[in-house]
Amino acid sequence: MSISSAVPATARRLAVPAAALTGTLAAFAYVGAVDPNRPGHYPACPVLALTGIYCPGCGGLRSAHAFAHGDLATAVSSNVLAVAAFAVAAYVLVTWFVRAARGRPLTLPSGRVGGWSVIAVLAVFMVVRNLPFGAALAP
Numbered sequence: 490m491s492i493s494s495a496v497p498a499t500a501r502r503l504a505v506p507a508a509a510l511t512g513t514l515a516a517f518a519y520v521g522a523v524d525p526n527r528p529g530h531y532p533a534c535p536v537l538a539l540t541g542i543y544c545p546g547c548g549g550l551r552s553a554h555a556f557a558h559g560d561l562a563t564a565v566s567s568n569v570l571a572v573a574a575f576a577v578a579a580y581v582l583v584t585w586f587v588r589a590a591r592g593r594p595l596t597l598p599s600g601r602v603g604g605w606s607v608i609a610v611l612a613v614f615m616v617v618r619n620l621p622f623g624a625a626l627a628p
Contacts, residue, residue: 499590506586506595513582521557525550543618545570545611548628567628570614 523530536544548568555563556575564572585595617623 499592502589502592503586506582506589510582510586513578517553517557520550520553525554543615543627545615547618551628569626570611 525531531550534544534547536542537547546568549571552564552567552571553575555561555567556572561572581595581597588595614626618626
């Protein structure tokens, strides 16, 4: 009897989405426990360190820390785009798990338009948060 036939089909289908969901929760738990506002725990942003420009991810760890502690206002003020990404990631991971449990594959939209749209949003966010009128978006 092979190992694959000994493991129920549902368990095999749920293994990868469950691991992704568990890994994401573990990462949030770690960032929630280890405060990025205290120096020495995480490396500095290389873009900010080299150029003085806030990248789209700057403030993301502080945002995740605040989000993990239920402080949505601080999370949004640290990096509003990261909070949106947390929501999208949570939706995708839970949907993936539920669909796998039901034996249905996860289908994500694909194509150039979606990819270029994400790149455009990241670029505009980066530019605006570094301009004087977009200072509210800076971490």
